Amino acid sequence: MLTFDRALANPLRASVMYPPDRRLFRPFAVAARVADLLAAVGPRAGLYAHVPFCETKCTYCDYETVPLGKYAGAGVEAYVQALCTELRTTLAALPRATTITGFDIGGGTPGAMSAEQFLRVIDTLGAARLAAGFEISTETTPTLAAADPPKWAAIRRAGVSRVSMGVQTDDEALLGRMNRAQDKSDRMRRGIDALRDAGFAIVNLDLMFALPGLTAERFIESVDFAIALAPDVITIYDTVYKNRGIATQARRWDLTPSPKDYGDQYDRAFLRLNAAGYRGRYGSVNFSRVPGRLGTSRYLESRILDGADYAGVGLYASSLAGNVWRFGKKSYGAWIEHAARGDLAAEDVYALPKAHVMAKYLLLALSYGYVDGARFQARFAERFSDRFARARSFAIDRGLLQQHGDDYTIVPGAFADLPGLRALFYPDDALPWLEVPL
Numbered sequence: 001m002l003t004f005d006r007a008l009a010n011p012l013r014a015s016v017m018y019p020p021d022r023r024l025f026r027p028f029a030v031a032a033r034v035a036d037l038l039a040a041v042g043p044r045a046g047l048y049a050h051v052p053f054c055e056t057k058c059t060y061c062d063y064e065t066v067p068l069g070k071y072a073g074a075g076v077e078a079y080v081q082a083l084c085t086e087l088r089t090t091l092a093a094l095p096r097a098t099t100i101t102g103f104d105i106g107g108g109t110p111g112a113m114s115a116e117q118f119l120r121v122i123d124t125l126g127a128a129r130l131a132a133g134f135e136i137s138t139e140t141t142p143t144l145a146a147a148d149p150p151k152w153a154a155i156r157r158a159g160v161s162r163v164s165m166g167v168q169t170d171d172e173a174l175l176g177r178m179n180r181a182q183d184k185s186d187r188m189r190r191g192i193d194a195l196r197d198a199g200f201a202i203v204n205l206d207l208m209f210a211l212p213g214l215t216a217e218r219f220i221e222s223v224d225f226a227i228a229l230a231p232d233v234i235t236i237y238d239t240v241y242k243n244r245g246i247a248t249q250a251r252r253w254d255l256t257p258s259p260k261d262y263g264d265q266y267d268r269a270f271l272r273l274n275a276a277g278y279r280g281r282y283g284s285v286n287f288s289r290v291p292g293r294l295g296t297s298r299y300l301e302s303r304i305l306d307g308a309d310y311a312g313v314g315l316y317a318s319s320l321a322g323n324v325w326r327f328g329k330k331s332y333g334a335w336i337e338h339a340a341r342g343d344l345a346a347e348d349v350y351a352l353p354k355a356h357v358m359a360k361y362l363l364l365a366l367s368y369g370y371v372d373g374a375r376f377q378a379r380f381a382e383r384f385s386d387r388f389a390r391a392r393s394f395a396i397d398r399g400l401l402q403q404h405g406d407d408y409t410i411v412p413g414a415f416a417d418l419p420g421l422r423a424l425f426y427p428d429d430a431l432p433w434l435e436v437p438l
């Protein structure tokens with residue numbers, strides 16, 4: 001299939017993030033009342049709160065962030081107050097019958113909040129309407145984790161049960177080039193100790209691979225470093241996960257990892273992590289040694305594996321209700337102004353054709369290494385194998401996917417071909433974007 005080869009020729013376009021370019025969705029932009037969109041949310045939904053403060057801006061980062069140094073103290077407090085107001089207004093607008101599967105407090109760097117601020121955000125959620133297995137998950141940098149161990153114990157007591165710490169690599173020269181020089185390996189060690197001592201049920205550590213200039217040997221040293229820190233879960237993101245930010249960085253350094261580079265690095269890490277007791281399905285980016293858990297948050301699992309609706313609060317947070325994708329206000333000042341007065345405002349709303357929602361769903365599901373046929377059918381009311389008959393046959397013949405009844409897993413060794421596999425699920429109007437350089 002031509003699509004497969006086109007995607008491999010421009011792999012940064014065919015990342016796990018869909019759409020390949022937001023301009024693809026312009027024709028689907030609509031005007032809508034946010035309260036009406038929230039009223040249409042399904043019976044089970046995830047909840048996300050965005051905390052945009054970061055100590056520095058990492059060179060590869062595409063997320064909506066603001067400098068912590070500029071807002072520390074009164075600025076963070078004003079944000080937290082507005083966030084609680086927006087959360088209260090959002091919960092009031094959801095259908096009464098909707099239960100919340102999980103709550104992610106992400107960013108940015110939520111660890112920039114005090115324990116008392118965490119508690120206030122969590123208290124705003126309340127105890128009603130929580131689904132069975134509900135949990136709260138958050139994130140931190142090594143520097144913020146190491147700086148104040150008692151704070152993390154208090155955040156645990158406030159009800160957060162899972163925490164993720166972004167390490168990315170222990171190569172300090174590379175960290176410096178990524179504008180993360182503050183996260184020295186000693187802080188990574190002390191940060192993990194602080195999180196473990198705080199008693200979180202799951203402590204995750206993030207690494208990135210195929211970074212421009214990172215060799216396979218050096219990446220495996222980072223994997224060994226992470227294993228030695230003994231978190232419960234290790235997540236390894238390939239650089240094409242991050243799409244535009246990595247493309248910018250690769251250009252700046254004149255170094256672009258090839259699909260073969262990241263396939264090789266993934267394959268080596270897969271073997272190393274499984275041998276060390278971190279179990280993960282081939283193709284998945286998550287490796288867990290927690291029995292019965294994939295290692296990701298309940299929020300993310302319901303959003304990605306079930307394709308469930310989710311509601312986001314905070315600066316430029318995204319939400320999905322059915323086939324309608326929405327983003328909150330993008331300008332910091334505009335967001336604060338609307339959120340603080342309980343006004344649910346949107347920057348962009350897209351009413352997406354089903355084919356695009358399916359593509360978003362499948363690309364993210366593949367980051368767990370598989371497509372669950374029953375979940376796909378429950379979400380879209382049609383069978384994966386019927387809807388994608390041609391793509392499915394091509395992927396099986398080409399040795400990319402294996403069929404197990406209604407489910408499909410990625411064939412070991414096929415990681416390097418993932419950009420091509422992902423693009424097989426693109427609707428026709430997305431295909432021209434494979435040719436457009438990032």
Ligand code: SF4
Pocket residue numbers: 053054055056057058061062063065107108109141166
């Ligand atoms: S810490 Fe995370 S959110 Fe903040 S700039 Fe770096 S990658 Fe982006």
